Amino acid sequence: MAGKLWGVGLGPGDSELVTVKAARVISSSGVIAYHCARHGNSIARSVAQPYLADGQIEERLMYPVTTETTDHPGGYQGALDDFYAESAERLAVHLRAGRDIALLAEGDPLFFSSYMHMHKRLADEFDAEIIPGVTSVNASSAAVGIPLVEGDETLTVVPGTLPATELLTRFRTADAIAVMKLGRTFTRVRDALVAAGRADEAFYVERASTSVQRVLPVGEVNPEEVPYFSMIVVPGRRNNPRFVDETRTPAGEVVVIGLGPGADDTTTPQVSAELARATDLVGYKTYLARVTPRPGQRVHASDNRVESERAEFALDLASRGARVAVVSSGDPGVFAMATAVAEVAAEPRWQEVAVRVCPGVTAANAVAAAVGAPLGHDYAVISLSDRLKPWEVIADRIRQAVAADLVVAIYNPGSASRGWQVAALKELLLGLVSPDRVLIAGRDVGGPEQQLTTTTVGALDPASVDMRTLLIIGSSATVAVSRPGGDLVYTPRRHVG
Structure with missing residues (x-):
């Protein structure tokens, strides 16, 4: 009958922190195995020393290298792989002979431990049990x-x-x-x-x-x-006496942050850190729904059409000592809250309140990356919303961008109250470019309802475009390529005249 492999967690170094079960297994096993460096000493063995018994066989598994270089043909990793294979076979000989092995591991056997390399090589053939230990x-x-x-x-x-x-x-x-x-x-x-x-x-x-x-x-x-x-x-800042919040000003501050286009993994670490530090979260209710507030954070949601009021509310909170995160999607400086906050903060009554802006991944960059590199050359970014500027200005800017042969990213193409503008955009473009001009429509990119369509200006269906869609209109050089490895759209960086 084959022996049993025990992965024995010894804890962090104090022999009295060895568990009762670990002590029992160490004392009763026929073979005691442990890893060590080339000097031959083993911290694991010294921790287990009080529980060793007379007559036990000891297997010292000595690493061929630790941090030094090696002339092994497989390099450092090759030398270790051979060592692990040879060590596992040494232990397998005892197990096949019916001897139980206590393989000693500092801390816990599956937490940055050498034991796991033996477990992966032996557990399929032999009975193996792990005794957890107190970690470092x-x-x-x-x-x-x-x-x-x-x-x-x-x-x-x-x-x-x-x-x-x-x-x-x-x-x-x-x-x-x-x-x-x-x-x-x-x-x-x-x-x-x-x-x-x-x-x-x-x-x-x-x-x-x-x-x-x-x-x-x-x-x-x-x-x-x-x-x-x-x-x-x-230690976490809730209890850490050494934490001093040096970034907090006496009058608080407003930090305008961008969550990115939709997926959590496009929110930058800087933005995540600012969200965690904030005492108050302010923003459009749809964007705040993407944030999980921590206990104690105050959440102030509002409608999307009250940007100035929202900015003033945030500045007022900060003036009374709060650290306020004003939440936008995408990048806060692209048709979003950074401008509104800066504009209100420029007023005399708020000029003592600190204001910072943390960038986010923009919708244009997210859509472009999802299809390749259509923004690889010069491009313009234009909002189709006429709530803050007249349609005539929008149309003229589109004409000028197309005349300059720029790629054009179109934000805010349509909404429940603006259902006519995408059709007007298509009509405008057909008077300026060929119907086969490349066009990308990206909806909810990175989100659960993501839709990506590479089409042309002539084939664009205005009814398929809503407020969650971003359009990219290619330049004369933009190319859409169908390929087995995945379709790509790109605009060459070189200009050919």
């Missing part, structure tokens, strides 16, 4: 002594080995943060925390739960003395 995240949080997350706060766990740009993105959008795998990555992690404005909130924890545990503010750490078994912990 839990131990470091306990060492700091501050609630890590509370309520709807989320925890982001990242390895310090990520590229600096990826670390920065994660740090900017996270509530609470735990960074593992420090050592030589410490400086890069620290610099990313500084760039994200989170360094002052961060704690460095070294060898959590052990007799040599250290806890320091990140800014006081010497990078030359950081071991691999250390972490950075940033």
Whole structure:
């Protein structure tokens, strides 16, 4: 009868944090296996030492490389893959002989642990059971002594080995943060925390739960003395005493943000961070429906036709100390709320209130990307709405853009109260360009009802266009290509006269 593979989580380093079940399995297993570096010492074995029994076979799985280079033909990863395969076969010999194996793992066996490489190679052939362990995240949080997350706060766990740009993105959008795998990555992690404005909130924890545990503010750490078994912990701001909101002005502020065209993944990390920090959310009810407010945030929804009143309301809230996020779809500076807020904020009574604008992905860019690159050369952006400017002005601007041979992106083409303008646009275009001029209609791009149509000016059906549709009218150089790998529309960047 084959033996059983136990993945034994040992916890973060204190032998007293080994679970009762883990201690029992360690004592009763015929084989004790553990990974180690080339120096031969094993932290896992030292943690398990009190529970080892006489006569047990020990299998020391020594890594051929850790951070150094290798002459293996497959490079660093090739050397590790061969090591894992050879180690798994060594353990399989014991299992086939009927011996149970306790494979020791610091922390938890499935949380950044070497155990998982053996599990993936052996679990299909042998009975394998995992005993969870206290993670280093839990131990470091306990060492700091501050609630890590509370309520709807989320925890982001990242390895310090990520590229600096990826670390920065994660740090900017996270509530609470735990960074593992420090050592030589410490400086890069620290610099990313500084760039994200989170360094002052961060704690460095070294060898959590052990007799040599250290806890320091990140800014006081010497990078030359950081071991691999250390972490950075940033508790959520709800309980973090080191969080000082330096961006808040005494009179509050208004931040105008763009959610992007529809899909959540087109909302930028910067916008997500501003939404999380806001005390009040102000906007058109349809756009606010895309935002999930956190507990305590006040939501102020209004109709789409009261932009100036909405801007004044937001500025008034900010003047009384609130941090207000004014929510637009797409980009707030493209036919949206940034202009309305700036216009009202220019009035004398609001000139002391801080106003910032955070950009978003525009509908024009989203539609263009969905079909290829029709905006690859010069283009114009024109709103078809005549609520704030007369139709004659709109028509003249379209004529001028077409005469300049620009691609034209048409916003706000139609609504329940403006059903005639798309037909008028088509008639206007047919007097200026060939009926076979490329035209793209994108509706709810990125949303659940997305519709993309590549057609021509002559074939455009005005009845199919509504307020949620954006039109892109190609220039004389715009090309639509049908291809097995996916249709594409593009406008060459070169101008041929």
